[in-house]
Each structure stands twice: as structure tokens, then as C-alpha cells.
Amino acid sequence: MRDASARLTRRAFLRGAAVLSFGLATAPRLLRAGAAATPFTPSALLSIETDDTVRIVMPHADLGSGIYTGLAQVLAEELDADWERVVTVHLDSLHDDLKHPQWGVIATGASTSVASQWQNLRETGASARAMLVAAAADAWGVSPASLVTRDSTITDPASGRQARYGELTAAAARRTPPAAVTLKDRSQFTLIGRSLPRLDRHTKSDGSAVFGIDVQLPELRHAAIAHAPAFGGKLASYDGDAARAMPDVEAVVAIPTGVAVVARSWWQAKRALETLDIRWEDGAFAHKSSADLWREYETLAASDGPSFEQRGTLDFDAASAVVEGEMRFPFLAHAPMEPLNATARVDGERCEIWAGTQFQGIDVANLAAATGIAAEHITIHTQWLGGSFGRRAAPHADFLVEAAQVAQTSGLPHPVKLLWQREDDVRGGLYRPMALHRWKIGLDGDGRPAHWRHRVVCASISKGTPFESAFYVDGFDRLSIEGLIHTHYAGSNVDFQLHTPTHPVSVCWLRGEADTHTAPVVEGIVNRLARRAGADPFAYRRALLGDEPGTARTRGVLDALEHAANWAEPPPDGIFRGMAVHTSFGSVCGFVVELARRDQTLAFHKVTAAFDCGVVINPDAVRAQVASSVAFALSMALGQEITIEQGRAVQGNFNDYPVATLAQVPDVDVHLVDTGLDHPTGVGEVPVSPFLPALAAAVEAATGREVDRWPLRLDGYTIANV
Amino acid sequence: MGRKLTVNGAVHDVDVAGDTPLLWVLRDTLGLTGTKYGCGIMACGACTVLVDGAATRTCALPLDAIGEQQQVTTIEGLAGTSRDPVQKAWAELSVAQCGYCQSGMIMSVVALLAEHPDPSDAQIAAGVTNLCRCGTYQQVRRAIRRAAEATRDA
Missing domain, CATH: 3.30.365.10 (Aldehyde oxidase/xanthine dehydrogenase, molybdopterin binding domain)
Structure with missing residues (x-):
């Protein structure tokens, strides 16, 4: 009943997003290879250890929806991996293998993680499986097609011989990846489609999961920050002398978006922040209200x-009749349960960040622009995210950039964890x-x-x-x-x-x-x-x-x-x-x-x-x-x-x-x-x-x-x- | 300035200002990071621990409010992965999503079940007021029931 012209054909939501690549040139890190007890690492996504551990690097952040488990199920399915030996790890490199297959940059968003990785992870698993099978077939002098894989074990039905994946890592690592792989038919799935318990269920039930706010590092310092209260406002001046005189306070610094105190504990940084005499320069918007x-x-x-x-x-x-109406929607804050935070260590030419973020590939470009440090010298160690709902996909990487700027401006050789107060988040736009x-x-x-x-x-x-x-x-x-x-x-x-x-x-x-x-x-x-x-x-x-x-x-x-x-x-x-x-x-x-x-x-x-x-x-x-x-x-x-x-x-x-x-x-x-x-x-x-x-x-x-x-x-x- | 603080059965000498909230003593002084900061106004419950068995929010509770004889129990002080019936139910039902609020949620439920071994819907609603932004409440209710059953059957 609809007269849809070609122009009106519904477009894929993010068809244009391929240009997100941001022109970011990052040198891929060399994968470990060569040693005798070497793991089989056919991709930056996957490593099979000699003890049969199947280690899958997560190309997307799990904001809570359980995609770590889901992505692992997809890869492990085609690998025929032993699910009990599958572990997932946060990414901490920007290797090309980890880029969003459609967007061309490492990022998480728009409910695309499983959908976008579906083909990629299946092919990664199937390709690794084929290399393991080829290694076994060579060793046994049989045709690869005659071998059966299940639960990280290769079996030759004719002879009854078996080998665990972990025994074949070195041999598999020497093989060339197959030019093409055949993926399973849905009827062959044994992991996909099953309500497997979440892989993070224990660490998220006993307090041991490390969120960005929980990162511990030697000589860690803590920072609290004050932002301009009005949108469009900026810092005019501040007097930090009283704060600097407080015990355990190590620095008071102004950065483009606010004033921060660095101390030996966050509570002390927050108390010192409250003593600052800050004058903000409100912009023209300070006269505006919701009305x-x-x-x-x-x-x-x-x-x-x-x-x-x-x-x-x-x-x-x-028309037979005419109806009119309107509906209005307010501003909404994401308010993830974990207030925004990031830990930064900036020493000379390098910047290291520990944070829960959806946008590693984009954050690096923002961090490079803000600190003047070359992107290839910036590392982001992804941590668990205490919620995000899009907030930790910050287009300008605000909370990460602030952490890096506070660490850099303070001149301290130590890592600095910048933690926003809840109010900084809810009022922060x-x-x-x-x-x-x-x-x-x-x-x-x-x-x-x-x-x-x-x-x-x-x-x-x-x-x-x-x-x-x-x-x-x-x-x-x-x-x-x-x-x-x-x-x-x-x-x-x-x-x-x-x-x-x-x-x-x-x-x-x-x-x-x-x-x-x-x-x-x-x-x-x-x-x-x-x-x-x-x-x-x-x-x-x-x-x-x-x-x-x-x-x-x-x-x-x-x-x-x-x-x-x-x-x-x-x-x-x-x-x-x-x-x-x-x-x-x-x-x-x-x-x-x-x-x-x-x-x-x-x-x-x-x-x-x-x-x-x-x-x-x-x-x-x-x-x-x-x-x-x-x-x-x-x-x-x-x-x-x-x-x-x-x-x-x-x-x-x-x-x-x-x-x-x-x-x-x-x-x-x-x-x-x-x-x-x-x-x-x-x-x-x-x-x-x-x-x-x-x-x-x-x-x-x-x-x-x-x-x-x-x-x-x-x-x-x-x-x-x- | 030092004073004693008993956490998870261990007595610690802590040397921090007495108006420091217990949460930050636990996290930054004792390194027990399972207890979380969420709001700073004791509105969300992410910072819930047990003080002499009672669920207590700690992000604005001064250290001085805790007596030297009082027993503080944090998520780290429960029996450990899969042994405490509440933690066990949480893992079995994959309750946690982002997981950030769950330490506080679990501590509230431990206190609830100690008081009401077979809680009614209304008792659950009144006793578990922790906020979960992911919205795991349906699984939380199921896990409370499962933990209650496991506790009664034990």
C-alpha cells in the first residue's frame, strides 16, 4: 500500500558509518609466534593455549548485556571448542582484527556487537579449526575431511586416535590459514541457541570483577574535578592555595573543562576540591531555562x-477528518551506576589509560589530540563497565581526556584515577x-x-x-x-x-x-x-x-x-x-x-x-x-x-x-x-x-x-x- | 589517630579522618573494592555492607559511626564464589548484567533473608531498594526465591 521510491528505501542504520575509521594509523602489534610451547594465535581475537585454554579477546565492550558470553558462543561454535575451557579477555590493543567489521574502528554501539561480528567470529573459529585439523591430519597421514572435532578434541574415527587442541598449537601455528571455510548449518549448532550461563557470573557475584573505578596500580593517585556549572560556561579563575596546603593533596590543576585536585585518596581529593575558590564565567546560556x-x-x-x-x-x-497532536520528551541522563572515571599514566611520550569505555578506537584519536602524544604511544586497557547505555561512547572521550590531562598537567610520575561525582555525571550533559x-x-x-x-x-x-x-x-x-x-x-x-x-x-x-x-x-x-x-x-x-x-x-x-x-x-x-x-x-x-x-x-x-x-x-x-x-x-x-x-x-x-x-x-x-x-x-x-x-x-x-x-x-x- | 575496624572478621588499624565515609575506608584504605560508589548520598545502595548483620549504606556514613566492636561484612566476606547461597543463586541465574550494583544488592538480600527466610513479595520490595540501572530486578526476584529455598533446604 506504500508507494516507496528508491530514495525512500529504508537504509541500513549505519551504512554510512564506514567513514568512522577516522584516519587512524595504528601499528598492529606483532602476535607472539615461534616458541616451542607457543599458543596458537591465528588472529588477535583468538589464542589457543597448550593447556587447552581457548582465549578469546573481546572486540567489543560488554556494557552488561552479556555479549562476552554471546560472542564467545559464536566463535567457539565454529571452532568446536570445549566450552568449559573458553575464557574471554578485555581488549587492550587496537589490532585491525578487533575493529568493528562494518565501522572499521574499534567501537561498541547501536546494538551491533553480535550482529556485526556474526560472520567474522564464525570465520575466525572455522579457520582456526581447519588449521588444527590440518595439523592433525598431517601428523596422522590421513585426510582432513576424515577427522571429527568436538569439545576441543580431534578424533580419527578410523583409527580411534585423538588429540587435544592444546597438543597441536605449535603445528597449527605453522599452517597457512585456509582461503575459504565452510560454516555450519544452523541444524549443526551445539552452542549457538543455548542458554549457557554467563561467563562473568561468578566474578560479578563475588565482588571480584574489576571495573574502571577498581583499578589498582602502584603509587596510584586519585583526582576529583569541578566542572563549570552552566552549560557553555568556563573557568575564569581559581585559588587553590588552601587545597594545596591540605594533607595528602599533591596537585591542583586547571584543564580546559575544569579544575581538579589530585590527592592520595579520592575522599581527600573531593574534600580539597570543596575548599577551592573557583570563579566561573557563565556564557549567554546561563539566562536560559527549560521553559x-x-x-x-x-x-x-x-x-x-x-x-x-x-x-x-x-x-x-x-480528508474525511483531521487529527493533530504533539508529544514532548525531556533531556535524559544515562546515569550508569558506576560514575565516570578513568585512570591515566602520562610519562613523557607515552599515555596509558585504564577505563571502561565503548570507544577505544575513537578514544585514542581524541587522547592523541588532547595530549599531543602520538596515537601509537597510547594504550587503553579496557575494564569492566559499570553500565554505560551510550555514555561511555563519548564522541570527544571527555572523561578519558580529562584523566589524561589531569595526569599530564599535574606533572606527577604516578598514575592518576579521575573519578567524577554522581552530580558531575547527571549535570554534565x-x-x-x-x-x-x-x-x-x-x-x-x-x-x-x-x-x-x-x-x-x-x-x-x-x-x-x-x-x-x-x-x-x-x-x-x-x-x-x-x-x-x-x-x-x-x-x-x-x-x-x-x-x-x-x-x-x-x-x-x-x-x-x-x-x-x-x-x-x-x-x-x-x-x-x-x-x-x-x-x-x-x-x-x-x-x-x-x-x-x-x-x-x-x-x-x-x-x-x-x-x-x-x-x-x-x-x-x-x-x-x-x-x-x-x-x-x-x-x-x-x-x-x-x-x-x-x-x-x-x-x-x-x-x-x-x-x-x-x-x-x-x-x-x-x-x-x-x-x-x-x-x-x-x-x-x-x-x-x-x-x-x-x-x-x-x-x-x-x-x-x-x-x-x-x-x-x-x-x-x-x-x-x-x-x-x-x-x-x-x-x-x-x-x-x-x-x-x-x-x-x-x-x-x-x-x-x-x-x-x-x-x-x-x-x-x-x-x-x- | 589510628583506630580499630573489624572487617570480614579481621581487625585493621586504620589511620584516616573519622569523618571519612566507611565506603572509602573500605575501598581506598583496605583495598576492598567489591563495595561500590554510586551516588554519595546513600540513595542507590551500591555501597551496601552488613554492620552487625544489618544492611547498611556506607557512602555517607562516617567511620566514626562504626564502633570498634562492630562487625563489618563486605561482599568479599561472604563465603566466596558459589558457596554462599545468595551468591550461588546469583551465579546460577546469571543475574548480573553490568554487575556494578550487584555487590550491594547481594548484601541487602543476605540481610533480608536473615530476617525473612521466606520473604513475601512485599517484604522483598521493601527490603531490596537498591537501584539497578541495567534493570535486573526480575532476575533478582528469582534469585532471592532460589536462595531462600536453598537456605531452607540446607
């Missing part, structure tokens, strides 16, 4: 902006952008959209960053409009416009990205149009989606969701339902939310999810991501927002920037849907966005009031779980 920003956004939304998607001719006079959507839709006689004008007001995330050329497509930042552009719901007359205001409040990707506002808008519109047409929301969506191949996965998820949630059965008295489905990061996820209303209290009755993420590597891990995404989304719904007064963020900590609690977050009944895709697609961010409109629809059904802003304004209602 001012919203007024500017409303003015923009009232007028035409440049069109990012346009076809047909809008004619609202020709790089927020999910605030956004205003305003729409006017003319309906046809069946109550379906026939003329759709839509205006988005949203600051650009990628403008002025190394990613601008990757994310700007046809003059528009896709990070503002993904999830709305090319929606299959729109009719034949469309004019979608984007206004891109600028302000000193810095913005960044946050778990779910633009879909965290486009999905609540698009799905919210469709839910209201269905209600207006007196149609069932599943049936109404199917009618809009038609039967074109591009909507097959969405239809598959709708079918599974409708069945799993027993939607055909009307809800009992007092239960109010809502649903939504959304495609993002290559995957499709839908929710049905059921709320029980008692007086003014809404309690979760049941939450059902259906999720198609292609080939599922680890079903339990995927289910956990869906359930935990609901918690993340619920925080957005129930109270999180960053507001601005006098150019400053009002909120500063978890007391005024609330995270949903165990008591508030419902269990989620997750159904994984296989619509036949032959590869994995995104997981970690996907379920956040569709939960929001499903919740909104249930709230609208229960309260009779339309949701037009986030977090929800419940007008006397409260949402509770237990």
Missing part, C-alpha cells in the same frame, strides 16, 4: 522546516536530546492516514563530532529521526520535517536512541487512530502494513504477541490494555501492557513481549535484555527528566533523577519469535522503545487521558507494581 527552550521548540514546530521524507501532496481539505513532535494527519474514509505532516524538533547528536558524516544522510541527522523516517504506517501523502536547534547542552545517544521518542510518537499515533476508527489495534496495524515483504517480520511479531498475550479474549473488569510494536536496530519488538486500576492506582497486571532478533545466540540472555529494558524504559516513563534553570541542570543525583526500583518494575513474559532470518540482529537497546507506547496506551485506556509528554503526567494516578 525558554520549549518556547523555542514550539515556535519551530509551528512552522515548516526542511523535509526529510516527502511524497504525494498534502491536502487536508480532502551528553543527554538524550529533548524533542518535540507535532503532527497533523488527514484520514481517509476508513480512518487511516492519508495525509501526514510531521515536524520533529531535536538537536543533532552527531553535528560537530567525528560521526557527523556517518550519520548525516541527505542533510539530516539520522540520530534525530530514526524510527519515524520510512514508517510503514504512513499513507501516500507525506511531509516529514526536521528542525535542528542548537544549544550548549550537549546531547548523545542513549539506550534506544531516537526510537525512544519516535516509537512513542508513531505507535501512540497509530493507537489513537485505531481507537478513533473503532478498530482493534492489531487489526488496524495489519491493515496499514499490508502484505509487502518489508513488513513480514513486524506482522510475525504481531501474530506472536497477539497470541501470547491472549489478546482475543477481552480483559476482565478493571484491567486496561495497551500494545505497541516497533522496529529498531534491525529487530522487531512488541509489547502488551495490562494495568489493573483500583481507584487512582495503576498496577501492572501482566506484561507480555514478543521479540524477533533473528538468530538467537543465548535465549536466556535475550529474555533478560527484554525484561531489563522494561525497567530502563519505566524510569523514563515514571520520573526521569533533566530540566534547565539558569543554564544549569537542575537534577543532580538519584534523589531527583529517579531510577525505577524493584518494587516498581514488573516481570515480563518474553516470547522469542523466529520469522526465518538467518543472522542475529540487535538486542540490548531494542525493547526500550516499544514498551513506552504500549504503557502509554494502557495508561490512556485506564485513565481516559492522552499522553502528550514524558515522563508521564498521571494527574493524580500512580503506577505501582507490588
